[in-house]
Amino acid sequence: MNTPPSPFVARIAAVDPELGAILQREEVRQSQSLTLIASENHSSPAVREACASLLTDKYAEGYPGARYYGGCENADLAEDLARRRALQLFAGTEHVNVQPHSGTTANLAVLTALARPGGRILGMALNAGGHLSHGHGVSHTGIVFQPVHYGVDPATGLIQLEEVRRLAREHQPKVILAGASSYPRAIDYPGFAAIAREVGAVLVADIAHPAGLIATGVMPSPVGHAEVVTTTTHKTLRGPRGGMIFCRKDLAKPIDSAVFPGAQGGPLMHQIAAKALAFGEALRPEFRAYQQRVKENAVHLAACLADRGLRIVTGGTDCHLILVDLRTQNVSGAEVEARCRTAGLAVNKNMIPGDPRPPKQTSGLRVGTPAVTTRGMGRKEMEGIAEVIAGVVQGKEPESFRARIGELARAFPLP
Numbered sequence: 209m210n211t212p213p214s215p216f217v218a219r220i221a222a223v224d225p226e227l228g229a230i231l232q233r234e235e236v237r238q239s240q241s242l243t244l245i246a247s248e249n250h251s252s253p254a255v256r257e258a259c260a261s262l263l264t265d266k267y268a269e270g271y272p273g274a275r276y277y278g279g280c281e282n283a284d285l286a287e288d289l290a291r292r293r294a295l296q297l298f299a300g301t302e303h304v305n306v307q308p309h310s311g312t313t314a315n316l317a318v319l320t321a322l323a324r325p326g327g328r329i330l331g332m333a334l335n336a337g338g339h340l341s342h343g344h345g346v347s348h349t350g351i352v353f354q355p356v357h358y359g360v361d362p363a364t365g366l367i368q369l370e371e372v373r374r375l376a377r378e379h380q381p382k383v384i385l386a387g388a389s390s391y392p393r394a395i396d397y398p399g400f401a402a403i404a405r406e407v408g409a410v411l412v413a414d415i416a417h418p419a420g421l422i423a424t425g426v427m428p429s430p431v432g433h434a435e436v437v438t439t440t441t442h443k444t445l446r447g448p449r450g451g452m453i454f455c456r457k458d459l460a461k462p463i464d465s466a467v468f469p470g471a472q473g474g475p476l477m478h479q480i481a482a483k484a485l486a487f488g489e490a491l492r493p494e495f496r497a498y499q500q501r502v503k504e505n506a507v508h509l510a511a512c513l514a515d516r517g518l519r520i521v522t523g524g525t526d527c528h529l530i531l532v533d534l535r536t537q538n539v540s541g542a543e544v545e546a547r548c549r550t551a552g553l554a555v556n557k558n559m560i561p562g563d564p565r566p567p568k569q570t571s572g573l574r575v576g577t578p579a580v581t582t583r584g585m586g587r588k589e590m591e592g593i594a595e596v597i598a599g600v601v602q603g604k605e606p607e608s609f610r611a612r613i614g615e616l617a618r619a620f621p622l623p
């Protein structure tokens with residue numbers, strides 16, 4: 209490990225060598241390997257610096273203009289800036305709450321406001337690509353509310369709206385959730401909205417994963433179809449870690465109260481400042497071009513993996529992520545994840561529709577292009593990455609790819 213630390217880490221190492229060494233190891237890990245985890249990205253140095261700003265010291269319970277602490281005038285300005293830019297970024301939105309600490313807290317707050325404890329919610333099952341915070345039994349959202357789940361067609365991997373309609377009619381949920389963690393296709397928001405209208409449910413679109421693609425028009429937006437949209441800010445949107453909720457004006461009050469004081473205490477003002485900065489970056493034309501490349505890279509990577517004999521769930525992708533079905537390869541997702549790590553690729557094991565293996569093993573691999581696209585990679589690099597993934601899956605020695613991935617990482621440094 210002879211790469212020198214960044215000036216930022218060097219300053220930390222000067223006051224705390226033990227932590228400094230850990231942070232340096234992480235700099236080395238990220239810069240010398242490739243992140244293909246679909247939910248991760250590399251934020252800009254400016255976003256990271258805003259996260260480290262003095263606003264971390266400020267308590268600002270409440271909302272701009274109505275705080276429970278003095279000295280919030282600059283916190284108000286930062287939060288208003290984040291809100292203004294967020295509304296501009298997602299055209300057609302009426303109200304936004306930028307305080308959720310994470311996507312999970314955003315979902316918990318929205319469900320608390322709209323379904324009320326004990327209320328029925330209908331969301332996508334975890335093993336079909338949904339998220340824990342959509343009513344899974346180990347999440348508060350599955351403990352506090354009464355969850356019902358829809359899956360996907362095991363043969364095609366696609367959401368069946370007729371199945372969603374049947375479950376909605378049968379269970380009469382208060383909230384229907386449309387959104388996923390590992391669904392590679394565009395979601396039919398008008399179709400979901402029609403079902404929600406039919407049964408009198410509120411439609412919540414969780415766009416945590418494709419938010420950046422949606423903000424830039426690279427994928428269709430749920431705005432205007434879903435009454436509420438929740439998201440994270442750190443995946444394709446490339447901001448700091450956090451969550452955000454958009455809603456119609458008439459839902460603003462109960463949702464804001466469900467965030468604070470319902471689900472959280474004081475907002476993380478340094479993160480909100482960094483959200484403002486990231487939204488400013490996302491409003492620039494370059495960000496749209498970046499999102500287009502993220503999708504083009506994913507489509508090309510999926511095609512290259514398929515050419516090398518791997519089965520891609522749904523046959524391809526409309527977004528930034530690809531789900532590889534390993535069932536015919538005689539290897540589990542967990543084994544491939546570990547082998548890829550040795551080769552210098554960070555990927556994650558993932559359940560596939562109808563997965564015969566348990567969640568700690570899985571028969572699938574989720575691969576995403578946001579982070580490598582941020583580093584500037586394109587078609588040619590996707591071909592190289594596909595060769596390594598396919599080689600590793602098909603039993604080649606992972607160590608044999610390490611130098612090649614290291615070279616690629618050096619040629620495309622972190623921002």
Ligand SMILES: Cc1ncc(COP(=O)(O)O)c(C=O)c1O
Pocket residue numbers: 247309310311312313315338339341387388389414415416417440450451
């Ligand atoms: C669809 C979806 N919703 C919510 C979340 C939760 O986000 P967080 O990890 O910030 O709580 C995720 C995270 O992966 C997600 O994929």
